[in-house]
Amino acid sequence: MIDFLNMDRKEIEEKLTDFLIDEFEIDEEKIYPEAKLKEDLEIDSLDFVDIAVMVEKTFGFKMRPEEMTDVKTLEQFCDYIQAKMK
C-alpha cells in the first residue's frame, strides 16, 4: 500500500524522475527543475494522458487538465503534485 499522505517532496521528485526515465525514456541529464515539459522534455498531449494514469497510480489523485494550465516546468509539476497531496 502506497502511503500517499506521507510522501515528501524528495520522494515525489524521485518518483517523477524515475517515471520520465523508465517509461518516457528521457535522458537523465535533460531532467532538471526548470526543464519545460513541452519544449525541453517534448511531452505532448498524448503523453499527458499516460502521465495522468501514472499520477493516479503513484500519487493517488486524479489529474485535471484545467488545473494544469499554469504548469509549464518540472518544478511546477512537482509543486502541483505536492499541493494536491496535502
Place this chain on the structure above:
Amino acid sequence: MKRKVVITGIGIWSCLGTNIDEVRQSLYDGKSGIGLDQERLDYGYRSGLVGMVKTPELKRLLDRRIRTGLSEEAAFAYMASKEAFEGAGIDDQYLRDNEVGVIFGNDSSAGAVVKSAKIMEEEHDTAMIGSGLIFQGMNSTVNMNMHTIFHLRGINFSVSSACASGSHSIGLGYLLIQQGLQDVILCGGAQEVNIYAMSSFDALNAFSTRMDEPTRASRPFDRDRDGLIPSGGAAALILEDYDHAVKRGATILAEVCGYGFSSNGGGISEPSDVGSMVAMERAIKDAQLTPADIDYINAHATSTPKGDMYEAIALNKLFKGEHALISSTKSMTGHECWMAGASEVVYSIIMMQHNFVAPNINLDNRDEYSEPLNLVERTVDTQVDAILSNSFGFGGTNSALVIKKPQ
C-alpha cells in the same frame, strides 16, 4: 491502357524465420514453425499448438511514442515492411519526397481490445486506459502505424476479409496501380498471436489437438488431419508501376498479373468449391493465362477436412491433367489467417526466385479428394515461372492471385 504492376520488395516476419533468407531456408528444408504453448492450455484453450513467432525488439528502432500505439501485429508488420522497403531500395528520403500508399490485411486486434476492457473492468475509469490502446485496438492499427512510421501519403486503409485479407490487399493494390491511381503501394497482411486473438476460433473445435507432435500437427490434404494450427506474424510487399520501377532502377522480383475474387453466398463458415473456382478462374483469365501456364499453386488448404476437400475438388476440376505442382505451406506455418494471403505470395516469390517448390509436409496418407492432385511431399528443384496463390476466408470471401517471374 492498363499499367503493368510489379513487386520490387518483399519482407517477412513469421514462424519460419524473421527475414527472407531464414524463411527461404525453412521453406527449402520443409521445416515446421509449430510448437506447443503451455500458456494457451493454462488459459483454457483445447489446443496449445501455435506458430512460434518471435517478438521483435523495437526499442532501438522506433521511438517511445510510436511504440506506445503499436499493436503486436503492427510490430510484426513494421519489421516486414522495413525489410520490404530496404529490398526495394526505398529509403526514408524517398518516402518523404514521393507519394507511397499502404493497404494491409488485418481483421482483429484482440490483444489490445481485451487489455482495454480489463482496465475498464478493474478501474471503471476511462482515464486509466492511457493513450496507446486506441491506436493498437482498431482493425486499422497496422496501416495507421505504417503510415506514421514511413511517412506515407497515398492510399491508406485496411482490408478485413478474414483469411483472405492479405490476398485482397495485394489484389486491391494491384488494381489501383494498374489504373494509374498510385505508383507505389506497401501491401501485406498481419496477424496477432497472443492468447486473446484466437480463443473463439478454438471454441469451434477448429484447431488440431495433436499436441504430442507439434511439427506433425498441420497436415493439409492428409487423411489423418484433425484441424488447423493458429499462427501469425506479418508479410509485406512493395507493389509498383513497372515503368516507375524501371525509371528508378529498382530490381523487379515478380509481376502481379491476375486477381480474382468471389463470395460463396452460403453459410458463414462454409467453404465452397464453386466460389473457389470462380476466384481462381478470374485470376487466371485476368492474367491472360490458362491453367496449363501455371507452374505452382500455393493452396489455401488449412488442414481442416471440409476446407481441404472443397479446395481439392475445385483444383481437380481446374487443373486435372495439368503440370502445376501444388503444396500448402500451411503444413509448415500453420494458418497465418489475416496475414496468410500476403505471406503465401512472399513464400511463392521466394520459391520462384530460387527455383524450387516447397513441400506440403506431413502428407502421409492422401484421401480420395487429394489423391489425384499434383501435391508435392518433398522439396522439388524446378523452375517456377507462374504461380497461383489461393486464399479462402470465413464469411465466404475468396481471393486468388497470379504472380509471374519478371520477363
